[in-house]
Amino acid sequence: MQQIGLNLNQHIETFILASADEGKPASGVVQLHADFMDYDLSIELFDNLRKTVQWEQESLWIAGQERKVPRLVAWYGDSDADYRYSGKLHKPLPWIQPLLELRQRIEIVVGSDFNSVLCNLYRDGQDSMGWHADDEKELGAEPVIASLSLGQPRAFHLKHKTNPKLRHKMTLTSGSLLVMKGATQQHWLHQVPKEANITQPRINLTFRNVIGSSVK
Numbered sequence: 001m002q003q004i005g006l007n008l009n010q011h012i013e014t015f016i017l018a019s020a021d022e023g024k025p026a027s028g029v030v031q032l033h034a035d036f037m038d039y040d041l042s043i044e045l046f047d048n049l050r051k052t053v054q055w056e057q058e059s060l061w062i063a064g065q066e067r068k069v070p071r072l073v074a075w076y077g078d079s080d081a082d083y084r085y086s087g088k089l090h091k092p093l094p095w096i097q098p099l100l101e102l103r104q105r106i107e108i109v110v111g112s113d114f115n116s117v118l119c120n121l122y123r124d125g126q127d128s129m130g131w132h133a134d135d136e137k138e139l140g141a142e143p144v145i146a147s148l149s150l151g152q153p154r155a156f157h158l159k160h161k162t163n164p165k166l167r168h169k170m171t172l173t174s175g176s177l178l179v180m181k182g183a184t185q186q187h188w189l190h191q192v193p194k195e196a197n198i199t200q201p202r203i204n205l206t207f208r209n210v211i212g213s214s215v216k
């Protein structure tokens, strides 16, 4: 696999997100690096990861009924980075080269360490991720989450947990990197909505730092 190229003059759009308490400065920060990676490289990486990641169809039990999660997922990371999602504790798969290389590049640009990555494959516009916050205990109080998008552009929405007037909408294009940090996960939810007219797939990689000892 070719070296993962980085654009050095990155344009970063910054969204400052309000906290729950008016007049209180604590807030989340979301930064969108629209051109984190060359478009052609992002498509090459998409093709590679679609084939080499061990994609799984997870299920959830809701009110006694088994429901398929509307996307495919895989969890990679350092051996102690256990993580709970879809109601189950997942052991990480060992790093594969392209994910390891990306982790290093993203750590340099973002200035934070990551020990794991959740991979999501949205096969088409019927696949989605509902409103949630990445506020699991094992991510710590103010997690930094770096999310790389590859393939089909998809909408990404943010809404405040208690003030319905506060919302942001953006499009995550191939090769873009979205960084969520500060108190974002405490006060805000995010989603990738279904989009009926989309037929093409998208991969999203969210790099995280799991604090191993708190899960055990």
Ligand SMILES: O=C(O)CCC(=O)C(=O)O
Binding pocket: 118, 120, 129, 134, 147, 156, 172, 190, 192, 204, 206
């Ligand atoms: O696909 C995305 O852009 C978001 C993924 C996400 O929110 C997550 O994995 O927690």
Ligand SMILES: [Fe+2]
Binding pocket: 132, 133, 134, 190
């Ligand atoms: Fe998330």
